[in-house]
Amino acid sequence: MRLKSDVIVIGAGAAGMMCAIRAGQRGRSVVVLDHAKAPGEKIRISGGGRCNFTNIHAGPKNFLSANPHFCKSALARFTPADFIAMVEGHGIAWHEKSLGQLFCDNSAKDIIRMLLDEMRAAGVQLRLQTEILAVEKDSDGFRVRTSEGEYECASLVVATGGKSIPKMGATGFAYRIAELFGLALVETRPGLVPLTLDPVLLESIAPLSGISAPSEIRHGKTGFREALLFTHRGLSGPAILQISSYWREGDEIAIDIEPDVDLLLHLKKAKQANGRQSAQTALGEILPKRLAQYLTEREAISGNMADLSDRGLIRLCDAVQNWKIKPSGSEGYRTAEVTLGGIDTTGLDSRTMQAKSVPGLYFIGECVDVTGWLGGYNFQWAWASGFAAGESL
Ligand code: FDA
Numbered sequence: 001m002r003l004k005s006d007v008i009v010i011g012a013g014a015a016g017m018m019c020a021i022r023a024g025q026r027g028r029s030v031v032v033l034d035h036a037k038a039p040g041e042k043i044r045i046s047g048g049g050r051c052n053f054t055n056i057h058a059g060p061k062n063f064l065s066a067n068p069h070f071c072k073s074a075l076a077r078f079t080p081a082d083f084i085a086m087v088e089g090h091g092i093a094w095h096e097k098s099l100g101q102l103f104c105d106n107s108a109k110d111i112i113r114m115l116l117d118e119m120r121a122a123g124v125q126l127r128l129q130t131e132i133l134a135v136e137k138d139s140d141g142f143r144v145r146t147s148e149g150e151y152e153c154a155s156l157v158v159a160t161g162g163k164s165i166p167k168m169g170a171t172g173f174a175y176r177i178a179e180l181f182g183l184a185l186v187e188t189r190p191g192l193v194p195l196t197l198d199p200v201l202l203e204s205i206a207p208l209s210g211i212s213a214p215s216e217i218r219h220g221k222t223g224f225r226e227a228l229l230f231t232h233r234g235l236s237g238p239a240i241l242q243i244s245s246y247w248r249e250g251d252e253i254a255i256d257i258e259p260d261v262d263l264l265l266h267l268k269k270a271k272q273a274n275g276r277q278s279a280q281t282a283l284g285e286i287l288p289k290r291l292a293q294y295l296t297e298r299e300a301i302s303g304n305m306a307d308l309s310d311r312g313l314i315r316l317c318d319a320v321q322n323w324k325i326k327p328s329g330s331e332g333y334r335t336a337e338v339t340l341g342g343i344d345t346t347g348l349d350s351r352t353m354q355a356k357s358v359p360g361l362y363f364i365g366e367c368v369d370v371t372g373w374l375g376g377y378n379f380q381w382a383w384a385s386g387f388a389a390g391e392s393l
Helices: 014-025 041-049 072-077 080-089 109-121 173-180 199-204 238-244 263-273 279-284 289-298 310-321 377-392
Strands: 002-010 030-033 052-055 094-096 101-104 125-127 132-138 141-146 149-158 185-191 212-219 222-230 234-236 253-257 323-325 338-343 361-363
Touching: 002 014, 002 141, 014 030, 014 109, 014 377, 030 149, 041 052, 041 109, 052 080, 052 377, 072 377, 080 109, 080 377, 132 173, 149 173, 173 185, 173 338, 173 361, 212 238, 222 238, 234 238, 253 310, 263 279, 263 310, 279 289, 279 310, 289 310, 310 323
Parallel strands: 002 030, 002 149, 030 125, 149 361
Antiparallel strands: 052 101, 094 101, 132 141, 141 149, 185 338, 212 222, 212 253, 222 234, 253 323
16 A cells, blocks of 8 residues: 655655655645654754754855855745744753854754654654665656555655765765756765875874864865864864865865964064073963974974074964965765765755756755855755745645
8 A cells, every 4th residue: 555645755854854844834744754763863963962053144155065046045035043933932942152053052852852843743744764665756746665665745855965974874865866867966075074184294293183273274265263173083173174175185275273363473572571482382372282392393493482583483483374284085974074065956946946857856955065064054954945845845
């Protein structure tokens, strides 16, 4: 026996659940299918367990896409304020951490509970541990063959996310469905991911492992001011994760540590005030001691500040505030928070997320070629694109 519904959503993640809620509220019969044991697993682990569920500054400028205009319509019709209203409606306490990033006070599980409550209220059926075996389309709509039986629907929404964290069940499912129906793809790559270094450089910076410092990391004209973290694998921290989405293999990045400090002025004053102190000591007043030691030794700057020429001071400043590094790669999908690229937006209607060439077929969330910065932007895209589809099907 086949189960018939107006809408099937494949993927009970952030985008899929929001879409199901909106479609259910509008009176559609909706079934959500997912192969996982629990819904919203990425929500559960997000934001260190507190879910950075949106960013109050979210706008098109915070997203990477081959078509930077595509995300505008959906983002304008479901805003951070709309999501905050839902969160507050469920009595979930939240706070702003920094840079407009909103987190749950208590737990990310509150967000999952809220979405499940909303789905229940909207009459949505959720079927977990359901493997999708085949998807077909005929004149009546779509047929979805699964490990738990067959389903039929007029509208099919693909919300299965990207390739990041395969250990958590991420698959390339959405891309395969897109190809099956003749939609184009933009090449996928890991985003918001730590960068790795070649073994020689990695060994030389090994003593810095664990050090974090305020930095600006630049790649071409793009720069992010957040923390940089040295790890035993290479470079991490929010500033590196942000720039990793712009970085391409073979490119160089520039690191500016303590970008708000006029370092040359500090060193000149230190030289004047106490010429007998070492450059390492003077630098250690601004930077973590191990980092100051590493950089002065790397630049072969020893002896007293009094003996250091202006050129020497400038060279030291350059080492700290214009440190050029060519990462050897990234940690890949194993640790990437998101997948860049995906379903080419030229094949989708930006108001509804519907495939232009396949009426009734929708793609939402991370599988689409729209990727946000770190800081709640990716969930805002998931909510907004899910809502846009839910409004239209
Ligand atoms: P999502 O991946 O959430 O959901 C896809 C669903 O489809 C899953 O339930 C999966 O089981 C299911 N599925 C996949 N393949 C299937 C198949 N073949 N058959 C059936 N079901 C299938 N973003 C942010 O804004 N703030 C944050 O704090 C964080 N933190 C964060 C931490 C970590 C560790 C990661 C990895 C990622 C984040 N993110 C984030 C990014 C955010 O989690 C991501 O952008 C959204 O979850 C994307 O939502 P989707 O609904 O598109 O996919």
